[in-house]
Amino acid sequence: xxNMRIFRARKLLCRSFSNTLHSEPLRVCVVGSGPAGCYTxxxxxxxxxxxxxxxxxxxxxxxxxxxxxxxxxxxxxxIVVNQFSRVAQHERCSFFGNVTxxxxxxxxxLRRLYHVVVLAYGAESDRNLGIxxxxxxxxxxxxEFVWWYNGHPDGxxxxxxxxxxxxxxxxxxxxxxLDVARILxxxxxxxxxxxxxxxxxxxLEESSIRVVYLVGRRGPAQAACTAKELREVLGIxxxxxxxxxxxxxxxxxxxxxxxxxxxxxxxxxxxxxxxxSRPRHAGLNxxxxxxxxFRKPDSFQESxxxxxxxxxxxxxxxxxxxxxxxxxxxxxxxxxxxxxxxIVLKSIGYKSVPVDGLPFDHKKGIVPNDEGRVLSDTxxxxxxxxxxxxxxxxxxxxxxxxxxxxxxxxxxVSSILEDxxxxxxxxxxxxxxxxxxxxxxxMHDRNVRIVSFNDWEKIDSEERRLxxxxxxxxxxxxxxNELLTAxxxxxxxxT
Amino acid sequence: MLNLNSRLARVAxxxxxxxxxxxxxxxxxxxxxxxxxxxPLFQQNSLTNLYKGSMxxxxxxxxxxxxxxxxxxxxxxxETISVTFVDKDGEEKLIKVPIGMSxxxxxxxxxxxxxxxxEGSLACSTCHVIVMDVExxxxxxxxxDEENDxxxxxxxxxxxxxLGCQVIATPELDGVRLALPAATRNFAVDGYVPKPH
Numbered sequence: 001x002x003n004m005r006i007f008r009a010r011k012l013l014c015r016s017f018s019n020t021l022h023s024e025p026l027r028v029c030v031v032g033s034g035p036a037g038c039y040t041x042x043x044x045x046x047x048x049x050x051x052x053x054x055x056x057x058x059x060x061x062x063x064x065x066x067x068x069x070x071x072x073x074x075x076x077x078x079i080v081v082n083q084f085s086r087v088a089q090h091e092r093c094s095f096f097g098n099v100t101x102x103x104x105x106x107x108x109x110l111r112r113l114y115h116v117v118v119l120a121y122g123a124e125s126d127r128n129l130g131i132x133x134x135x136x137x138x139x140x141x142x143x144e145f146v147w148w149y150n151g152h153p154d155g156x157x158x159x160x161x162x163x164x165x166x167x168x169x170x171x172x173x174x175x176x177x178l179d180v181a182r183i184l185x186x187x188x189x190x191x192x193x194x195x196x197x198x199x200x201x202x203x204l205e206e207s208s209i210r211v212v213y214l215v216g217r218r219g220p221a222q223a224a225c226t227a228k229e230l231r232e233v234l235g236i237x238x239x240x241x242x243x244x245x246x247x248x249x250x251x252x253x254x255x256x257x258x259x260x261x262x263x264x265x266x267x268x269x270x271x272x273x274x275x276x277s278r279p280r281h282a283g284l285n286x287x288x289x290x291x292x293x294f295r296k297p298d299s300f301q302e303s304x305x306x307x308x309x310x311x312x313x314x315x316x317x318x319x320x321x322x323x324x325x326x327x328x329x330x331x332x333x334x335x336x337x338x339x340x341x342x343i344v345l346k347s348i349g350y351k352s353v354p355v356d357g358l359p360f361d362h363k364k365g366i367v368p369n370d371e372g373r374v375l376s377d378t379x380x381x382x383x384x385x386x387x388x389x390x391x392x393x394x395x396x397x398x399x400x401x402x403x404x405x406x407x408x409x410x411x412x413v414s415s416i417l418e419d420x421x422x423x424x425x426x427x428x429x430x431x432x433x434x435x436x437x438x439x440x441x442x443m444h445d446r447n448v449r450i451v452s453f454n455d456w457e458k459i460d461s462e463e464r465r466l467x468x469x470x471x472x473x474x475x476x477x478x479x480x481n482e483l484l485t486a487x488x489x490x491x492x493x494x495t
Numbered sequence: 496m497l498n499l500n501s502r503l504a505r506v507a508x509x510x511x512x513x514x515x516x517x518x519x520x521x522x523x524x525x526x527x528x529x530x531x532x533x534x535p536l537f538q539q540n541s542l543t544n545l546y547k548g549s550m551x552x553x554x555x556x557x558x559x560x561x562x563x564x565x566x567x568x569x570x571x572x573x574e575t576i577s578v579t580f581v582d583k584d585g586e587e588k589l590i591k592v593p594i595g596m597s598x599x600x601x602x603x604x605x606x607x608x609x610x611x612x613x614e615g616s617l618a619c620s621t622c623h624v625i626v627m628d629v630e631x632x633x634x635x636x637x638x639x640d641e642e643n644d645x646x647x648x649x650x651x652x653x654x655x656x657x658l659g660c661q662v663i664a665t666p667e668l669d670g671v672r673l674a675l676p677a678a679t680r681n682f683a684v685d686g687y688v689p690k691p692h
Contacts, residue, residue: 403610
């Protein structure tokens with residue numbers, strides 16, 4: 001009895017002094033160190049003076065798609081890693097690489113260790129078309145192709161065959177599709193001074209691809225890319241652009257859409273201008289980029305020698321149908337057309353992967369949530385999953401730019417702070433949690449080799465050192481083995 | 496019982512320390528401000544007011560303003576302009592920006608929360624600011640294609656939006672008011688139109 005009284009009194013004391021004393025820190029775990037994870041960590045650190053934030057990532061390298069998604073010839077987009085590095089190096093923040101949610105540590109374990117768990121691990125899978133021939137050799141996902149040229153350790157073995165064909169078809173017209181087209185068509189001398197993975201550069205240098213088709217289901221008024229990327233691809237040296245002027249005819253519904261949408265309006269203007277400018281070169285080995293509209297992929301065709309290789313794509317022509325204000329969808333017309341090619345890159349969207357114990361909306365490919373608060377299911381009567389939050393593509397779907405996550409993180413962190421204030425979320429003073437020390441002990445017991453931020457800096461130095469002798473900003477270490485070995489070494493300076 | 500007491504004691508001591516430190520510091524600050532520092536500030540303000548006044552009274556005064564100011568002497572004071580930042584909660588902060596500096600850099604130097612993911616390389620839209628008065632907006636040179644490409648993607652874009660890294664302080668911008676966009680304003684979960692990437 002006596003002990004209980006002391007316990008309760010202590011608890012009361014804790015609560016009443018929590019605002020003036022060094023209270024028990026709020027222990028936060030962010031899963032994923034890309035823009036969503038890093039912006040979330042930054043805002044949590046700023047919002048709570050006592051918060052301790054741990055960022056875990058399954059890779060030994062941080063920064064998510066900024067490192068493995070942004071194209072090698074877009075170095076300015078990667079400058080944001082400076083800001084993210086400062087976050088990871090903050091005294092109340094720790095980066096733990098090579099820690100995988102689902103295998104190194106389970107979601108329920110994390111929720112036991114931390115007051116707040118924010119899942120920001122993005123979308124590492126692909127949407128499927130579900131059409132015949134999708135498994136033929138040479139039908140690749142753009143996501144994997146991007147991993148490949150960006151030296152992601154899981155993209156090493158893609159080994160795309162760029163030597164047995166002169167034509168590539170890219171399905172999709174978003175910025176990822178444009179990135180892929182650009183990497184395939186850009187003079188390799190220009191790529192040689194970027195941080196492109198050297199195995200990819202070598203393959204591209206021997207590539208026989210000269211013609212690329214960028215195919216969209218809808219029209220130029222609906223193209224999903226943005227101006228900077230389109231302008232860039234249209235400006236590639238010695239590249240002929242082919243756009244059918246008949247595709248540029250706008251319907252009243254198109255005009256309505258463009259009126260209120262600055263992005264689409266400027267894209268349409270760029271495409272119109274490109275259609276009317278004459279080809280600059282005609283000759284052997286001439287590189288050409290075709291923008292093809294109103295074509296929906298129907299099936300992939302197999303080469304006649306039956307080697308299981310793709311030889312072309314059958315498309316169904318489409319027309320647009322209004323399904324609501326400002327929204328038109330592509331509808332098949334029953335008329336078909338083939339484009340012959342030796343390689344297809346599907347750039348139709350990424351998809352998130354669920355983990356054990358995580359509610360998931362398989363239709364939308366995201367975690368059901370309310371402004372970042374994870375919900376138990378997709379029904380109207382879903383309950384809040386206490387202490388569990390989501391940010392980035394896992395929350396919103398695979399759209400947006402780096403900066404989109406800035407606002408996404410703000411919303412999620414607002415929700416966390418609100419929940420703490422309202423007592424919806426158990427506070428650090430009401431329940432002590434092991435946090436960082438608990439995770440470290442668990443990882444140690446499981447023999448998981450954590451890669452710290454300092455360790456990443458060793459990888460970083462080594463990559464930059466290797467790059468400097470090849471006139472590249474860095475030479476990416478593209479295998480798990482090389483990455484982990486680099487963390488083990490000291491920063492020896494060898495010539 | 497003993498535990499409770501010693502804890503209380505520790506708390507009391509730390510609170511006392513905290514309070515005494517604060518008093519000491521604030522006393523130091525209050526007592527230390529040298530009057531000498533006030534004078535240049537006063538002069539600078541009066542010069543700025545002079546400039547502003549002339550701007551409203553005589554339009555043709557503008558063309559000779561720059562040379563006039565330098566003629567007034569004390570080129571030190573003329574090298575900054577006044578810029579007011581208004582954050583998304585409506586709070587205002589008036590800062591001095593040296594001529595030639597970008598608004599992004601000025602914001603960072605004055606701890607104003609303006610993001611700058613690409614650090615001024617025209618590769619993002621996070622330093623987006625809204626020029627609150629059309630008159631000032633019109634004084635700026637038109638944005639380049641590259642800036643417009645980035646503005647396309649800015650959240651809360653409006654007619655007088657610019658990228659903070661592209662707005663450079665010039666004498667004619669003295670007194671400009673820049674609003675930081677309300678970030679989460681158009682961030683609905685339902686009916687959210689995804690931006691392309």
